[in-house]
Amino acid sequence: MYQYQSLLECIEAHSRPFVAQGAVANYIPALAEVDPDRFSMALVTVDGQVFSIGDTHTRFTIQSVSKVMTLTLALQRYGESLWERVGKEPSGTAFNSITQLEFEKGIPRNPFINAGAIVTCDALYSRVSAPIHSMLEAFRTQSANAKVIIDKKVAASEYEHRHRNAALAHLMKSFGNFDNHVEEVLKAYFSYCAIELNVIELAKAYSYLSNHGFCQYSNQQLLSSRQTKQLNSLLFTSGLYDAAGDFAYRVGMPGKSGVSGAIIAVAPGRFTVAVQSPRLDKIGNSVAGIEALAKLSELIDFNAF
Ligand code: GLN
Numbered sequence: 001m002y003q004y005q006s007l008l009e010c011i012e013a014h015s016r017p018f019v020a021q022g023a024v025a026n027y028i029p030a031l032a033e034v035d036p037d038r039f040s041m042a043l044v045t046v047d048g049q050v051f052s053i054g055d056t057h058t059r060f061t062i063q064s065v066s067k068v069m070t071l072t073l074a075l076q077r078y079g080e081s082l083w084e085r086v087g088k089e090p091s092g093t094a095f096n097s098i099t100q101l102e103f104e105k106g107i108p109r110n111p112f113i114n115a116g117a118i119v120t121c122d123a124l125y126s127r128v129s130a131p132i133h134s135m136l137e138a139f140r141t142q143s144a145n146a147k148v149i150i151d152k153k154v155a156a157s158e159y160e161h162r163h164r165n166a167a168l169a170h171l172m173k174s175f176g177n178f179d180n181h182v183e184e185v186l187k188a189y190f191s192y193c194a195i196e197l198n199v200i201e202l203a204k205a206y207s208y209l210s211n212h213g214f215c216q217y218s219n220q221q222l223l224s225s226r227q228t229k230q231l232n233s234l235l236f237t238s239g240l241y242d243a244a245g246d247f248a249y250r251v252g253m254p255g256k257s258g259v260s261g262a263i264i265a266v267a268p269g270r271f272t273v274a275v276q277s278p279r280l281d282k283i284g285n286s287v288a289g290i291e292a293l294a295k296l297s298e299l300i301d302f303n304a305f
Pocket of ligand 1: 063064065095096114158165190193257258259260284
């Protein structure tokens with residue numbers, strides 16, 4: 001059994017110098033207002049132990065890490081038929097790229113880039129009567145905090161600066177791959193991105209990914225064991241946009257990042273880990289977050305193969 005708490009202390013000491021590297025995302029103005037020097041990390045084991053380090057009380061918006069929950073809720077309702085509307089391949093382009101979508105006739109490469117998440121939101125919107133409420137409830141029960149809320153200022157800022165995401169949605173609509181009102185679906189999408197959690201809640205919310213689809217906090221089987229393996233496979237190949245290969249090489253775990261500097265990673269059968277530090281590299285991933293996860297992988301000699 002690993003001494004996870006002392007490992008986290010060692011990882012924090014290693015990662016702190018990297019917190020100053022990179023730049024906070026500012027294309028969503030409200031995101032640029034966060035304290036850039038934050039660092040926090042939490043690890044939740046499949047038997048319910050929680051280890052954490054750093055500024056664990058402060059909440060941040062989870063941004064693209066929400067795409068994993070969107071996919072989970074959509075898979076619960078559509079199963080395999082969801083893949084008629086979104087692919088399973090790495091994109092090799094930026095998370096908000098528009099060119100590939102034109103060439104590929106409105107079918108996004110995977111559910112973890114913006115276009116793929118937006119079309120998944122559209123699918124969810126068709127099957128869930130109160131999608132924003134349902135998403136909040138999922139995070140509340142799975143993170144064991146009934147008070148989880150949306151940062152309305154961030155959601156409004158994203159909506160105000162929505163042009164590129166709106167373009168992606170309209171392009172998909174022009175190809176017949178979008179059923180609902182674009183503005184309504186975008187509002188839902190931005191609300192999911194603006195859900196606020198601290199790093200412990202984030203690790204708990206995604207603990208089902210390391211536990212065969214079972215969430216120990218909500219006591220729910222969210223996905224089958226097979227679906228969970230498949231979702232983890234997709235996270236491994238596409239969770240960090242066009243840095244997925246580098247992350248696979250350095251960290252070796254399925255992972256998902258967001259522009260708030262949050263990253264989750266999964267050691268199947270062992271733990272889910274979450275880290276957050278706002279400054280990003282050029283691809284949009286937290287510099288210190290990636291360093292921390294690479295160090296964790298090195299210290300526990302993790303290898304999925
Ligand atoms: N809300 C962000 C956007 O739509 C999410 C992007 C991200 O975290 N990579 O641009």
